[in-house]
Every structure is written in structure tokens, then in C-alpha cells.
Amino acid sequence: MRSARSLQARLGLSLGIVLTVLWLLAAAVTAVIVRGEMDEVFDSALRETAERILPLAVTEIVGREDEGVTQRLAPIREHDEFFTYLVRDAEGRILLQSHAADPALFPPYSRPGFAETTTHRLYSDAVLGGTIRITVAEPLAHRMSVAREIQMGLGLPLLIVLPVALAAIVLAVRFSLAPLRRFRTRLEMRGVRDLSEVPADDLPTEIVPLAATLNGLLARLRAAFAAERSFAANAAHELRTPLAGAVAQAQRLRAETRDAAAEARAAEIEATLKRLTRLSERLMQLARAEGGRLRMDQSADLRTVARIVVDDLARTDALGRIALTLPDRAVMSDIDPDAFGILCRNLVENAVRHGTQTTPVDVTLTQEGQLIVANDGPVLPREFLDRLTARFERAGARTDGSGLGLAIVAAIAERIGSHLVLESPRPGASSGFQASIWLPTEVPLTPEKGAVSDA
Numbered sequence: 001m002r003s004a005r006s007l008q009a010r011l012g013l014s015l016g017i018v019l020t021v022l023w024l025l026a027a028a029v030t031a032v033i034v035r036g037e038m039d040e041v042f043d044s045a046l047r048e049t050a051e052r053i054l055p056l057a058v059t060e061i062v063g064r065e066d067e068g069v070t071q072r073l074a075p076i077r078e079h080d081e082f083f084t085y086l087v088r089d090a091e092g093r094i095l096l097q098s099h100a101a102d103p104a105l106f107p108p109y110s111r112p113g114f115a116e117t118t119t120h121r122l123y124s125d126a127v128l129g130g131t132i133r134i135t136v137a138e139p140l141a142h143r144m145s146v147a148r149e150i151q152m153g154l155g156l157p158l159l160i161v162l163p164v165a166l167a168a169i170v171l172a173v174r175f176s177l178a179p180l181r182r183f184r185t186r187l188e189m190r191g192v193r194d195l196s197e198v199p200a201d202d203l204p205t206e207i208v209p210l211a212a213t214l215n216g217l218l219a220r221l222r223a224a225f226a227a228e229r230s231f232a233a234n235a236a237h238e239l240r241t242p243l244a245g246a247v248a249q250a251q252r253l254r255a256e257t258r259d260a261a262a263e264a265r266a267a268e269i270e271a272t273l274k275r276l277t278r279l280s281e282r283l284m285q286l287a288r289a290e291g292g293r294l295r296m297d298q299s300a301d302l303r304t305v306a307r308i309v310v311d312d313l314a315r316t317d318a319l320g321r322i323a324l325t326l327p328d329r330a331v332m333s334d335i336d337p338d339a340f341g342i343l344c345r346n347l348v349e350n351a352v353r354h355g356t357q358t359t360p361v362d363v364t365l366t367q368e369g370q371l372i373v374a375n376d377g378p379v380l381p382r383e384f385l386d387r388l389t390a391r392f393e394r395a396g397a398r399t400d401g402s403g404l405g406l407a408i409v410a411a412i413a414e415r416i417g418s419h420l421v422l423e424s425p426r427p428g429a430s431s432g433f434q435a436s437i438w439l440p441t442e443v444p445l446t447p448e449k450g451a452v453s454d455a
Contacts, residue, residue: 007180011173016166023162027154034150042143043114046123049083050136054125057087057096058132085136095132109133116140179203183211195222247273294339294415299332299442302340306365309344313352321352323360327367332442335416340439343412344371346405347435351375354433369441374434380424388422406435413437 086106087096094103105120115122121140126133179202187198195218200211250270254263303326310324333340344363351361355375364372380388389410406420413420418438426432 008170008173008177011177012166012170015169015173019165019169020162023158027158031147031151031154034154035147038143038146038150042121042138043123046083046114046121046136046138047125050085050123050125050134053085053136054087054127054132054134057134058127061087061095061132082142083136083138085134087132087134089133090131101137106135106137109135176204180207183207187214195219243273243277247277294336294412295440296334296336299334300337301330302333302335302337302365302369302371302439303327303331305337305341306344306363306371309341310348310363313345313348321357321360322348323362325362325364327365329367331365331367331369331439333369333439334442335439339412339416343409343437344373346409347371347373347437350405350435351433369439370436371439372434372436374426374432376426376429376432379431380433385422385424389420409435409437416440 084098084101084105086094086098086101086103088094088109092108097103105117106122107115107117109124109126112125113123115124119140120137121143122135122137124133124135183198183200183203190196190198197215197218198211200208200215203211247270250266250273254266254270257263257266306324306326310322314320314322348361348363351363351373352375355361355377359376362372362374364370364374366372389406406422410420417440421436422433423436424433426434
């Protein structure tokens with residue numbers, strides 16, 4: 001049998017068992033002591049009865065006219081007679097007896113004092129030189145009955161007191177462990193990226209070292225992750241300048257050379273450097289998404305950021321291919337505008353890069369704060385959609401993306417308490433791809449129709 005793993009169960013069970021054993025031992029010792037005292041009281045009553053009856057019996061027997069006659073005293077009223085007695089002479093003839101006395105139960109007189117048979121406790125005494133003798137008997141069953149009643153009186157309350165005491169122990173242990181449960185709840189509520197110190201001020205002294213060790217571990221993990229993000233961000237930032245210079249040199253080489261082969265190699269070098277530049281930008285964005293502050297103290301209108309991002313992409317990579325739909329009223333949110341810009345840019349770039357070239361990319365920001373980016377294209381299997389938010393996961397082997405766009409969006413969504421939803425085919429169609437995310441807004445508003453459409 002395996003012992004209980006719960007600390008609360010262990011404490012309650014051990015305290016309950018100890019209390020029960022101690023209580024039973026106390027009841028047993030009390031019963032033994034009470035039995036001894038009870039025997040002394042009954043023996044005293046036996047002797048007292050004999051000493052009170054014997055003088056009266058002597059007076060009655062000496063005053064008789066007929067000697068050797070047995071006299072049985074009649075009861076005044078019917079009652080249980082626990083003490084019975086015989087008064088006998090030196091030859092053992094019965095001179096006087098109580099009404100319920102059975103002479104067969106009385107052994108021959110031997111000496112004054114206490115004696116015991118298998119059924120009775122006896123006390124004997126004699127006067128007048130031993131010529132008149134009295135023996136008082138008490139059934140042992142009477143004493144045993146009284147002892148059982150005392151034991152029941154001591155034991156029966158345990159059936160009520162022990163369950164109440166056990167319930168009190170459980171409640172006391174549960175109350176004492178409440179700080180530990182609050183500590184566990186605070187720890188469970190932490191997000192996957194929240195490595196801040198867990199408050200442990202109200203914990204018991206015995207648990208404080210464990211909480212301190214845990215907080216120390218969280219601090220070391222926080223420092224290690226911060227160093228990792230800082231390295232990635234700094235490395236990506238430091239690469240921007242030399243990469244820009246290398247791209248410029250490749251472009252200059254293409255412009256100055258007249259050799260077709262050299263120009264082709266320069267074009268390949270330029271394309272590779274541009275991909276490396278985009279990768280460094282994505283690494284900086286990922287570091288920002290995982291470590292930066294994404295919720296601000298003040299709110300801003302998300303429509304302005306969405307319009308800037310779409311306009312910038314429409315001028316460079318997707319001229320006339322993006323259809324932006326914004327609500328009439330402001331969509332106020334406390335998400336960092338830069339973080340929202342990174343999120344929006346990655347979703348739109350992903351849709352432009354992987355969508356059908358002949359159909360527009362639909363970008364919609366609703367009044368309630370939902371950003372929806374949809375494009376046309378082949379249907380993606382469900383198992384593939386589940387992998388798209390992993391780092392360096394591309395939609396196809398021939399695409400030139402970094403494989404970090406949707407991973408960055410998923411990281412931002414998790415940090416702001418939302419979730420990135422990927423669907424294929426897009427809702428209401430038989431093909432295409434749609435990504436949507438709910439953004440934190442100040443006041444949930446009723447969506448209005450009549451949106452503004454920009455290209």
C-alpha cells in the first residue's frame with residue numbers, strides 16, 4: 001500500500017491516528033483506574049453492610065426463645081437485591097438470612113475477611129467468640145455490569161468526539177496550508193514567458209527556502225533568456241550596416257560590369273544579401289516580440305498603424321495587390337504601435353509572398369479589434385497549418401521567406417493574451433488561407449457596416 005503523497009493528507013492522517021491512539025489509551029487507563037476504585041467502593045460497601053447487620057442480628061438471635069431456628073427476612077417491597085447475607089452459628093447452622101440468599105452459593109465459614117468464588121465476592125466476620133458469623137455476598141456479574149456501563153460511558157463519546165476532532169484537524173491543516181496553495185496558484189497563473197519572481201511573503205518558515213530556491217532558478221532563467229534575446233537582437237542590429245554596404249557594393253558591381261556572367265553572379269550575391277538582411281530584421285523582431293514590453297500605458301488608434309504598414313508594402317512589393325478595410329471609428333488599443341506594426345507587416349508580407357499573384361490580399365481590421373489577413377491559394381492540410389508557427393517553417397521549399405514571420409506573430413499574440421488562428425481554406429471559400437488575431441481594445445463596440453476600403 002502506497003502512502004499518501006499529499007502533505008495535507010499525510011498531516012491529517014498522522015494527526016488523526018495519533019489523536020485516536022492517545023484517546024483510546026487514555027480511555028483504557030481511565031477505565032482501569034475507575035475499575036480499581038470501583039472495586040474498593042464495592043468492597044467497602046460489603047464490609048459496611050456486614051458490620052451494620054451483624055450487631056442487629058446478634059440482638060435478634062440472642063433474644064430468641066428457640067435456638068437453632070432459621071429465620072428468613074421478608075422484603076418490604078420487591079427489589080433487586082445485590083447484597084445477600086447469611087448469619088450462622090459455630091456449627092454452620094443458618095440462623096438468619098436475607099430473602100434472596102441462596103445458601104448453596106455461600107462456602108463454609110473459614111475466617112474473617114474477603115474471599116471470592118467463581119460467581120460472588122464475599123466478606124465474612126464473627127462476634128461472640130466466633131459463635132455468630134455473618135457472610136455478605138455480592139454477585140461478580142453486578143460489578144462487571146457496572147464496569148461495562150462505565151466503559152460504555154467512556155467509549156461512546158469517542159464515536160462523536162473523534163469524527164469532530166478529525167474534521168477539526170483536517171480544517172486546521174487545510175487552513176495552515178492555504179499560503180502554500182496560494183503560492184501554487186500564483187505559479188500556475190504564470191505564462192510561458194513570465195519568469196518574474198513569485199511572491200512568497202506569507203509562506204510558512206519551512207517552505208520559504210524552497211520558494212527562495214525556485215525564485216532563484218527563475219531569476220537565472222530570466223537572465224539567460226535575456227542574454228539570448230540581447231545577443232540575437234544585437235547581432236542582427238550590427239549586421240545591418242555591413243549587409244547594407246555589401247548590397248550596395250553588389251549593386252555597384254552590377255552597374256559597372258559589362259560581363260554577363262559577372263553581372264549574374266553579382267545579382268545572386270545581391271539577392272542572397274537581401275535575404276540575409278530580411279533574416280536579421282526578423283531576428284530583431286522576434287527578440288522584440290519575446291522580450292520587449294508589448295502593452296503600453298496609453299492607447300493608440302490601430303487604424304493609423306495598419307494604413308502606414310499597408311501603404312509601405314503597396315509601394316514596394318505589392319503594388320495594387322492589397323485591399324485594406326478599416327472601420328469608420330477609431331480602434332483604440334494599448335498594444336505597442338511598433339509591436340502591432342511588426343505583427344501586421346509579417347501577416348501581410350506572408351500573404352503577399354504565398355498568395356496567388358492575380359488576386360488581392362484582403363486586410364481587415366474590425367471595430368472589435370480583430371485583424372484578418374486573407375489571400376487566395378492552394379488549400380493547406382491541417383497538420384501543416386499546425387506547424388506554420390514554428391520557427392523557420394516555410395510554406396514551400398521554393399519560397400524565399402525566412403520562416404519566422406508567423407512565429408513572430410504567434411509570439412506577440414501569446415504575449416498580449418491572444419491567439420493566432422490559421423485557416424485553410426479561408427471561410428466562405430473553397431481555397432485560400434486566412435490568419436486572424438484578436439487585439440486588446442479599450443471598449444468592445446458594436447461593429448458597424450460601411451467600412452472604408454483602401455488599395
